[in-house]
Amino acid sequence: MENKIKINRIKAVLAEKDVSHKELAIRVGIAPNSVTRICNNEFQPTLKLLREIALALDVDIRELLIPTRVPQSSQ
Numbered sequence: 001m002e003n004k005i006k007i008n009r010i011k012a013v014l015a016e017k018d019v020s021h022k023e024l025a026i027r028v029g030i031a032p033n034s035v036t037r038i039c040n041n042e043f044q045p046t047l048k049l050l051r052e053i054a055l056a057l058d059v060d061i062r063e064l065l066i067p068t069r070v071p072q073s074s075q
Helices: 009-017 021-028 032-039 047-057
Strands: none
Touching (some): 009 032, 021 047
16 A cells, blocks of 8 residues: 655645746756656655755745654753
8 A cells, every 4th residue: 555645845835936837947947847747746856956946936945845753842
C-alpha cells in the first residue's frame, strides 16, 4: 500500500501569491510542465531547485515543506 502525501505546499504558495505555473517556470528557468508535475506530486524538486523556487516566490524555503515534527514549546 502506497501512502502519498496529498498536500503540496508549492501549489498552495503559488495560489497564495497569485503566481501561475508558467510564471514560476520562467522565474526559475524550467519548463511549465515541470512546475505542474511538481505541484501534482509527480516529481520532487532537488534542494537546489527548491531553493530557487523559494527565492522566486520570496518565501522562506521551509514554507515549501511539510513539517515532520511539531516544535516543542520552550519552558
